Amino acid sequence: MAKNIIVGQSGGPTSVINSSLAGVFKIAKELGADKIYGMRNGIEGLLNEQYIDMTDYIKNDMDVEILKRTPSAFLGSCRFKLPTVEKSPETYDKIIAILRKMDIQHFFYIGGNDSMDTIKQLSTYAKDKNITDITFMGVPKTIDNDLAVTDHTPGYGSAAKYIGATLKEIIRDALVQPINIVTIVEIMGRNAGWLAAAAALAKGDDCEGVDLIYLPELAFDIDKFLTKIEEISKTKKQIVVAVSEGIKDANGTYICEAAAQGELMVDSFGHKALSGTATALSRLVANKFGCKTRPIEFSTIQRCASHIGSLTDVNEAFLIGGQAVKAAFDGETGKVGIYNRISNKPYLMNTSIYDVNAIANVEKTVPKEWIINDGTYLSQEAIDYMKPLIQGEALPYMVDGLPRHIKL
Numbered sequence: 001m002a003k004n005i006i007v008g009q010s011g012g013p014t015s016v017i018n019s020s021l022a023g024v025f026k027i028a029k030e031l032g033a034d035k036i037y038g039m040r041n042g043i044e045g046l047l048n049e050q051y052i053d054m055t056d057y058i059k060n061d062m063d064v065e066i067l068k069r070t071p072s073a074f075l076g077s078c079r080f081k082l083p084t085v086e087k088s089p090e091t092y093d094k095i096i097a098i099l100r101k102m103d104i105q106h107f108f109y110i111g112g113n114d115s116m117d118t119i120k121q122l123s124t125y126a127k128d129k130n131i132t133d134i135t136f137m138g139v140p141k142t143i144d145n146d147l148a149v150t151d152h153t154p155g156y157g158s159a160a161k162y163i164g165a166t167l168k169e170i171i172r173d174a175l176v177q178p179i180n181i182v183t184i185v186e187i188m189g190r191n192a193g194w195l196a197a198a199a200a201l202a203k204g205d206d207c208e209g210v211d212l213i214y215l216p217e218l219a220f221d222i223d224k225f226l227t228k229i230e231e232i233s234k235t236k237k238q239i240v241v242a243v244s245e246g247i248k249d250a251n252g253t254y255i256c257e258a259a260a261q262g263e264l265m266v267d268s269f270g271h272k273a274l275s276g277t278a279t280a281l282s283r284l285v286a287n288k289f290g291c292k293t294r295p296i297e298f299s300t301i302q303r304c305a306s307h308i309g310s311l312t313d314v315n316e317a318f319l320i321g322g323q324a325v326k327a328a329f330d331g332e333t334g335k336v337g338i339y340n341r342i343s344n345k346p347y348l349m350n351t352s353i354y355d356v357n358a359i360a361n362v363e364k365t366v367p368k369e370w371i372i373n374d375g376t377y378l379s380q381e382a383i384d385y386m387k388p389l390i391q392g393e394a395l396p397y398m399v400d401g402l403p404r405h406i407k408l
């Protein structure tokens with residue numbers, strides 16, 4: 001029997017969320033899917049019946065390959081929290097009615113822990129209402145690497161590679177003048193320090209590495225930070241510090257929040273928009289020591305830097321998209337694809353699926369024992385964990401000197 005499927009992308013973009021989309025598309029085609037629909041802007045768009053037929057845009061293997069290397073979310077994304085069934089049963093009735101109208105048998109959602117809440121709610125609703133003709137599967141994604149159960153997430157390796165590589169360049173630049181300068185680099189990741197931890201990758205036999213790394217897993221003490229800067233400056237003129245956007249003081253107040261004038265914006269999942277930590281700390285350092293400082297916020301650049309994507313990440317993201325399709329076609333529902341690491345050296349992993357209830361809305365943080373040097377650096381174990389994920393070059397298709405992307 002022909003099967004129609006629908007796939008959506010949700011949450012913040014990454015370099016490889018389209019690679020997972022390509023995996024869903026390619027494997028669904030191979031397994032004989034009839035129509036392959038894409039939600040415009042995730043579940044929010046679907047509620048307004050906004051979708052495309054993906055075969056109108058992805059016509060051949062070359063399009064699949066370019067999609068794999070196109071950053072951000074080809075279908076558009078959303079940060080939309082479904083109301084609970086108790087609050088709004090009509091929302092769920094509406095989604096099921098739309099899916100039935102489109103004759104959908106399999107629903108896929110590519111996203112992070114918040115987006116997996118959509119799979120959790122829909123699959124639970126379907127189970128409770130004895131809806132057995134539609135399956136709901138999650139495909140993991142997030143640069144933050146904060147999903148529970150899975151060894152790592154698609155998107156993390158590429159963002160980590162960008163962070164390691166760009167910090168090497170920042171360090172070369174910072175060391176050029178014989179003056180006192182403190183460069184502070186702010187890295188995304190919200191309440192998990194996985195991405196900021198990737199700053200440790202910059203260090204090697206051709207690079208001095210950053211001097212200090214601060215993760216949100218430990219309370220940030222401003223006085224201790226200033227003392228560290230003072231100590232390092234006794235032997236070194238140029239200091240480079242990496243900080244997570246989500247560092248908080250002992251009272252749980254974000255450093256950027258304390259420095260902000262006015263309230264931070266909050267999204268539908270209750271997350272505060274974090275930005276300004278590097279600027280706030282730079283100001284403190286400049287005021288205290290009277291030296292030159294330079295705040296750098298990687299911001300969205302680190303999410304979609306697919307020109308320096310990790311081939312491992314691109315390939316794994318494709319694999320996990322395809323795996324979700326295979327599992328759904330085998331009748332699985334309410335599950336999310338996960339990576340299982342078998343070994344570091346050589347790097348070996350496989351994929352499987354896991355109950356969405358264990359993954360939705362849960363934030364996995366960096367193990368505290370990986371944070372060393374009085375909370376200012378990462379252990380060798382952390383580096384060994386990250387290193388395999390940044391391997392291989394996912395070189396873009398270059399056209400007229402620039403990477404070629406595919407867009408709606």
Ligand code: F6P
Pocket residue numbers: 011012079112142143144188189190245273274303
């Ligand atoms: O969830 C991924 C992420 O990139 C976080 O690291 C960051 O805090 C957040 O998204 C920013 O979201 P937005 O671009 O919607 O402000």
